[in-house]
Amino acid sequence: MNKLFYIVALCFLLGNQNLYSQQIVEGLAIKDSTKLKEIDPLTPTKAAFYSAILPGLGQAYNKRYWKIPIVYGALGTSMYFYLDNNKKYHSYRDAYKRRLAGFTGDQYSYLDDSRLVQAQRFYQRNRDLSLLVTLGFYILNIVDANVDAHLIQFNVNDKLSLAPDIYQNDFTARPNLGLTLNFKF
Template identity: 65%
Template sequence: MGNTTVFAQTEKETVLIATDTLKSNDIDPLTPAKAAFYSAILPGLGQAYNKKYWKIPIVYGAIGTSVYFYLDNNKKYHRYRDAYKSRLEGLTTDDLAFLDNDRLIAGQKFYQRNRDLSALVTLALYALNILDANVDAALLQFNVDENLSVKPVLYPNDVTFKTNVGLTLNYNF
């Protein structure tokens, strides 16, 4: 809606009716929930829904990296575990034969801890992906009209006649 003014003239008086001069943006309260739902189904889909396509490689890079470290640490954990189990059975034909039992146990604990940490990081990045889509969709509907402004202002003090500095929040109708 632009500036619209309606004039109506009758025999006795002239009536001036002015409508709202600001554009009315339609706000869909379900948009953030839809974006979060899409990102929960497939990471990056909520960012595509918000038309923030540049975030999709970041989402997949972050989640993919943490999944890679999870799989790598899991493989190394099982390698040390299997070597320790075969050592207990009396076999020393593995490629970790140069390590003693204490080193094999320490290696298991190290890679198990890193594997578990990688799983937590993966879940945190997945949740961050959902949260980003939700917040971004909510902020897309936020009013950033030019009639809203925060400006620094210099104004004189009535008592000391010195200049004061402050911020004013202006809303123009």
């Protein structure tokens, strides 16, 4: 019974509160915040294009400056691993080629031929995986700029509301709790 009382009280308090602003008072003038902003359908395309040209530029176009270090951190880290694995792959490959040509005394003289081949395959696989991760972060950067530009234009105004509601059951005469979603055209 106590739980039902708390739920009813909570719904009553939340249902009667004005949780969104209808008017913003600036000095003595009242500005109506329900006017719809004009939507530019090319904004997401521009943001995606800017991010494709220079990673992070689409985030700057959307004024989401805090995302730019994340974009460059992700791309920079994956590029570092790509370049490091590529350098190690070429080092093991060159040592193996020199060994096949008959030279000895290289930096990997403690490894036999099968270990050199195994190291080449390991670093080649990691290099290729790092390249795929870098491309994935680049594409994610473009998609993020596009989706964020779409969401900036998303219509959120007073005509859309979600409010808790208490209504009486017609058969048992007991109160029922519910949520109503109102959309006014």
